[in-house]
Amino acid sequence: MAAALQDDIFQLVREPIDVGALIRHVRAPGDGAIVTFDGFVRNQSHHRPTLYLDYEAYESMALAKMREIGAQLHEKFAIHCVAIVHRLGRLEIGETSVLIAVSAPHRAAAFDACRFAIDTLKRTVPIWKKEYFEDGAVWADGELPPAPAVTLRVKPAS
């Protein structure tokens, strides 16, 4: 697997995400395009007004999976640099929960990579969202990550 470039960023944070700073971070004079995905807290879920959200993660594994996504981006797409930052803890309506910024010499790679990154993050990174409503809280519906069905065991030498 290709090593992530030194200036890629993969972070879990508990403070507000500075979108502008991350876009500036991935910017370099050899590039021409940055595509950014900014996911933020909606004011409703399934037509029920949301008060706020709480995100938790299996932090060490989540960071490992985020780095893995970064490595996949460099393998699959002609990009220069990527930043993937997810916020944890309590988030208010309108606050950014995830920011992905991808720079590339050409726009097609930046679009494809950014979309691959958020799609893959939502399927594979162990982060969970609890939604708080007037009358209670529920864990959001999510996606079951694809796991190996069986272990391929190497037969021991006899």
Added chain:
Amino acid sequence: MAAALQDDIFQLVREPIDVGALIRHVRAPGDGAIVTFDGFVRNQSHHRPTLYLDYEAYESMALAKMREIGAQLHEKFAIHCVAIVHRLGRLEIGETSVLIAVSAPHRAAAFDACRFAIDTLKRTVPIWKKEYFEDGAVWADGELPPAPAVTLRVKPAS
């Protein structure tokens, strides 16, 4: 054609584009996703080092075409709001020439709309880029906008 929402932005500017401000502008509590395309000046063109660029436009028509793209986005995609801003005049390496930000309740529409917008802008909006090198300047290769081949004339009533 669907009317553009009042808070859409279509601008030609001669000052630096404030990417963060535009992302904040399209953000609304009912949305969950913003996809942004930030196109900026590369330090080379066909392997020749670029000094700077100069953009000119047929301004009134360019704005009309940008608004037309906005109307198409609202027709084709389930988005909330769009900002399309293009800079004119002299731009230095690394400066943003075009910024497109699209907000939507769901990310697929935001990605599709943002990409449609930049692809359509590059084919149809009358803006031209002159590239300045150490040894001279050239108008960049571009795309010929699709124009009607013939006029369909209504036969005058006799």
Added chain:
Amino acid sequence: MAPVSQTVRVKVLFFGRLKDVLGHSEEFLDLADASTIEELFALYAARIPELAKYRSSVVASRNEEFASWDTPLRSGDEVAFLPPVSGG
């Protein structure tokens, strides 16, 4: 009565490399009524032969809409000749 031969006044704009070839970017021009965009371009190409070689890589607009070369012009029309666009 046969109609009197008339002229129409149109505004003509050139951009990008066309502007460089022409040495100016806009002017008003009087044309025979019902002249087409094609005929308008031919007038300029007659004046500046170098223009002719751009004919196949130019599109025209009339009143800020892309227009076919056989579009007839009316008084007050604004016609622009647009080389391949390179915004973004």
Added chain:
Amino acid sequence: MAPVSQTVRVKVLFFGRLKDVLGHSEEFLDLADASTIEELFALYAARIPELAKYRSSVVASRNEEFASWDTPLRSGDEVAFLPPVSGG
């Protein structure tokens, strides 16, 4: 000589709704050597019957990699039971 029956110590983590059902999020557990992740989950389901109904909507990881349910565990392994993820 036949091998002596041994136990292995593993760290077990629960997240999201599983953590709510368990009432805690992590603990260390001693298991018979070569127990699988499936057997580990069954131990918890025996203790807290409500857990069983989550079995089909849970994936497991071993040492931060998604793992199949028949993965045998070794001493020092960190196993996590992960409900459907909802980041982003």
